[in-house]
Amino acid sequence: MKSLSYGRQWIDEDDIAEVVNVLKGDWLSQGPTVKRFEAALAEYIGAREAVVFSSGTAALHGAVAAAGLREGDIMLTTPMTFAATANTALYMGAEPVFADISGDTLCMSPIEAKIKLSESSRKIRVILPVSFAGYPFDIGPFRAMADEFGAVLIEDACHSLGGERAGRDGRPRKVGRDADMTVFSFHPVKHITTGEGGAVVTDGAEYARRLRLFRNHGITRSAGEFEEEAEGPWHNEMLALGFNYRLSDIQCALGLSQLKRLDMFIGKRRELAETYSSMFAGVEGVCLPPSLEGHARHLFPIRVGAEIRAALFAHLAENGIRSQVHYIPVPMHPYYKRRFGYKKGDFPEAERYYERTLSLPLYPSMEFADVERVVGCIKNFFRKN
Numbered sequence: 001m002k003s004l005s006y007g008r009q010w011i012d013e014d015d016i017a018e019v020v021n022v023l024k025g026d027w028l029s030q031g032p033t034v035k036r037f038e039a040a041l042a043e044y045i046g047a048r049e050a051v052v053f054s055s056g057t058a059a060l061h062g063a064v065a066a067a068g069l070r071e072g073d074i075m076l077t078t079p080m081t082f083a084a085t086a087n088t089a090l091y092m093g094a095e096p097v098f099a100d101i102s103g104d105t106l107c108m109s110p111i112e113a114k115i116k117l118s119e120s121s122r123k124i125r126v127i128l129p130v131s132f133a134g135y136p137f138d139i140g141p142f143r144a145m146a147d148e149f150g151a152v153l154i155e156d157a158c159h160s161l162g163g164e165r166a167g168r169d170g171r172p173r174k175v176g177r178d179a180d181m182t183v184f185s186f187h188p189v190k191h192i193t194t195g196e197g198g199a200v201v202t203d204g205a206e207y208a209r210r211l212r213l214f215r216n217h218g219i220t221r222s223a224g225e226f227e228e229e230a231e232g233p234w235h236n237e238m239l240a241l242g243f244n245y246r247l248s249d250i251q252c253a254l255g256l257s258q259l260k261r262l263d264m265f266i267g268k269r270r271e272l273a274e275t276y277s278s279m280f281a282g283v284e285g286v287c288l289p290p291s292l293e294g295h296a297r298h299l300f301p302i303r304v305g306a307e308i309r310a311a312l313f314a315h316l317a318e319n320g321i322r323s324q325v326h327y328i329p330v331p332m333h334p335y336y337k338r339r340f341g342y343k344k345g346d347f348p349e350a351e352r353y354y355e356r357t358l359s360l361p362l363y364p365s366m367e368f369a370d371v372e373r374v375v376g377c378i379k380n381f382f383r384k385n
């Protein structure tokens with residue numbers, strides 16, 4: 001029986017040919033394919049700049065650094081995310097503070113965010129909501145709060161590449177146009193993959209400049225940025241502390257090729273999600289994920305009774321279906337509890353959601369028969385229990 005997992009990549013012969021082409025060429029890293037991928041990504045989103053990184057985590061790190069997050073600052077984020085989102089504040093010596101989610105969107109609640117912003121005695125320099133599962137939450141209130149409190153708005157859109165939300169004129173535009181910086185991941189379970197990889201898109205030229213410095217040790221070779229007189233054509237200057245967070249040309253070749261199929265991938269994800277939703281209609285005990293036009297459908301997280309979630313997870317696994325739980329709320333991890341004193345009950349909505357959720361298989365190469373099999377397996381479980 002075919003094994004199904006909650007997510008997986010879709011690599012075709014064109015992808016392989018593009019990667020092989022780069023392997024046969026002169027540039028494996030720091031070459032022209034990086035710039036081509038960045039240009040294609042910026043064009044797809046409709047943003048001025050795209051800066052690629054070696055992972056979504058590195059891209060988030062770059063974004064908070066470019067935002068000027070520093071020691072003693074606060075970064076406001078959501079507890080319902082992958083640990084990497086919040087960890088980036090710690091990398092900068094800042095503290096992540098969590099605003100609970102709204103049960104309707106599973107994303108950061110603007111009401112909770114406003115409370116945290118108003119209560120904070122320390123500078124909240126970054127507001128970092130996550131478009132969880134691909135849900136393009138209403139970003140307007142966060143934009144307004146960032147402007148009111150003088151914070152930089154960064155969207156963690158690692159789940160929502162290719163998603164859309166309405167712009168000011170009411171017309172849909174790609175996720176990646178609304179925040180000061182928007183971060184994507186190209187991990188194999190995401191909408192497109194480069195193996196590992198990520199990107200920040202922005203309209204801010206200064207943010208892009210800082211991002212490029214940050215991913216390359218803080219070193220520039222661009223004469224316009226030099227602080228000292230060039231001593232020769234070899235001259236380069238390290239202007240800030242950075243990292244080697246570069247994405248190789250090999251990976252960018254894969255990314256470029258995958259990007260051509262992104263709209264098809266999203267279309268398939270949306271069709272599969274609709275199939276799930278219609279097949280679950282009327283099934284008692286299963287609560288469907290929130291739906292919205294423009295949803296990027298990275299995950300399909302259903303909610304079931306907390307008392308049966310583990311048994312359902314095991315039942316699916318016995319039948320070759322590997323579901324997943326997204327996520328243990330970040331402040332409930334031992335490291336965060338130990339370091340910041342968080343305890344059970346601090347984030348009631350996120351915790352309640354965590355106890356009941358299960359992400360079902362959803363990826364573009366899945367067949368409708370696979371969805372039928374998953375739903376059939378769950379219905380069987382309910383019949384027996």
Ligand SMILES: Cc1ncc(COP(=O)(O)O)c(C=O)c1O
Nearest residue numbers: 055056057082084158185186187
């Ligand atoms: C919401 C979110 N943020 C950040 C990341 C980190 O991305 P990466 O795995 O590419 O480092 C992930 C990855 O799963 C994620 O889901």
